[in-house]
Amino acid sequence: MSRLTVGDLIAMDQLGCAAVAGMGGLDRRIVWAHTSELDPWDWLGADELLMTAGLCVPSDERAQCTFVERLHEKGLAGVIIGDDVTAPPLTAAMLANADRLNFPILRCSHTTPFAAIGRTVALASQSVQVSRVARLSRLYEHARSTSLAETSLLVRLSRELQYTLHVVDVEHGTDVLPTDNPLSDATIRSLTSRVAGTLDRLPAHLTLGEGADYVMTAHALPTHRKCMLVMEGSPATDVDAFALLHVRSLIGVEVEKVTREREYADEVGEGLLRRILAGSDAPEAVTPLLEEFDLSAPEWTVLSFDIDFLPAARTIAGDRGVPNVTAILDERAYMLLPTGRCSETIDVLSGKTRAMGVSPSATAIGQISDSARQASWALDTARSTGVPVARYSTDAPLFVPRTRTDARHATDAILGDLLLYDRGHESHLVETLETFLTHNRSWTVTADRLGIHRQSLAFRLRKIESVTGRNLKASSDIAMLWLALRARAHASALTD
Template identity: 85%
Template structure:
């Protein structure tokens, strides 16, 4: 049985046909094409395409409407009217009637013989391969003329296949390309769980759910990201393996394009955020730049996490369309985002990184740098307590100073004598203390890291106790010294 449709015929550039009305019926199937110039409804039947030079087309407006209505009632696939002087002008009312009935009216170049169209239709009726080529032509035409304003590529391909299409990143559990209706989170989690053990080699085909009149399947995509094309619809809708192969290729190319564009935006955002945190931009100069990232908002929140998580954070936030800018400074990664989207972002990211810190809202550009410090202090609190997320406003004050000024005061009060001793004697007692505590008070590891003998380390530790008045065997003194060292680091810029 022929799979050729009116839309397939139009997609064949060599045929030279174009729809002038009834575009809603381009999916009508064509089983035969026939020429007639006299009462065509008497000679043609259902799913047949009328080809006419125009002699059978009435000139009267009302008669033209009746002409279209009778062809539609007979079940014809459509009509091709030769583009020459033989045919009368097609009235606006006639074209409107065809649009209402979704009955395709095509015009054909006079350079294309009707015999060529008839042979194409006849061959398609006998050859599955011709039908496949016709369908592929339509698929690639859909991709070629995709406009972000009109519709996404995925939406166009979905209309062509008569299936709902989604692209799921099964590694991060997100939808990569926008669609009119998102997949349910439970469905995404189910799919991701089923392939979690085979991420390096995703199954080519997987049935996610099925019923008498419903099926959902997933197909691996040829992309750098671990993505699968999810199709849901009626199992009776025909999509052969040949067409699916090309749909996967087209979708894979689109995923790669979107990914590259996001990476470019992320790099630009990183440069801008670094300048904001360094205080090298003015409010007037940065405001229009924030608009480009959808970040021209009344309030911002800064999240801080381990830099190894940065790529995943960018991917997840990008897939969920959360406006953001990210950057790595020193030992911390930062994400700037609208405060209104911060609960969503925290929920998305917190389950994937061991610890994360969140700042209070900032409502001026100048406060963003302070927010980054606060987020990093909150991150330290999260790491210390083992909680996945620490918010500076509620968690961090229990463990670190609230402001840079407080941090500097704490540093001077606890480490001031030690810092002044180092300065006056060109010694490294503060470095020794930090190394000793960072390595869990291991004498061997500390001595190796500093490149000194254990006896020299013993002398330094006694001197540290003397200058600070703290006992390096007492838990309370160790905690105070460690927090003082962290406060000293936070008293500088966010990179410290």
């Protein structure tokens, strides 16, 4: 570790550096010196010396004070500002703030090239280069041997760096890679809240918590998913920008690999679930395939939700290690999972989607297709009532069927005469009824969707009332007709 301090630079007369503020911090250690005219806190790290011609130094007094504070908060060793016309005048308030923070501000002669200062720091740091390269070699060895080890890459890197590492998907609020000590839900919520408005361009660095013996920081990862690396440990433990750059790269590659593996598993799982729902494979043929997805549980539950939520549901369930297979059928998504993991999964997913239907438990593979229909009917209930989660009731009445056979009975009991009339007269009364109820009994919208005149619609609605014996102004009759239409739709769904 370099022992060069800010005071040592000043003592080298040939460099022409002089402190103008923050003399109480001249014992600050310098591990590297770098120029930057952009926002330096985004590009330099702890114990690094900023060298600037002054372009990044604001001219406003308040802004200059903030400039010093941000450099100090990032842990920089100090700043050298070139003594030429490029830099704005340094205000008394800025210098006083630097004195208060013991943050060194140096001016150097315009005849001293920054390269000379940089090389001086580099020479002083050469003694630590061998150990730094050795550490880098160990980092890549951890990555290479992870597939052969029982512990994850994140755990191995945590031990090497003496920091506890976590990877958080800040879009979905999940811990992406397994660790010995998962990050708390409260910390994940705090992080996702802080970056909620910057998902398209995550901040390079955030400080989440700081104390005398503890620091927690977050760093954006180079991944397709919106992920950040969270590091927690002692501020006395040195992880410089050089090591952090490679750690981020290694972990980013691991996240991409895990993501690709899950995407492939989701594709295979979708084919499996489709075959189960279609009943095209014998149960004894399906059982070993389910075991490959850790779905050999004696009881399964099916969830149903909107198809636009499926990618997020797969990501969240995968990050939480919930065994599942998913598929899209008939404009809705289904997830098969062990009943024992159902409650926690519903708790996590329900706050992120508008509506969800939940089936009763299935105890045999042959019952899963009925469970999917029940989850689908429950989803319709959730949508129509506005509740986030609807569970299919096992004591449902006739118009909330339990099986495809029940659905057909419900359809025949309520819509049978209307279906027969349509077949005999080619009258499209069932289509008219469904369009009318789907659009909240709007005459204008219904007539427009059917391409008929309002008078023709009036005739059809009177005929529907006559054939069914139900009143299209009575809430109870409307409810029965609507649920019968839903039962009819689902009776033909999920077929091969």
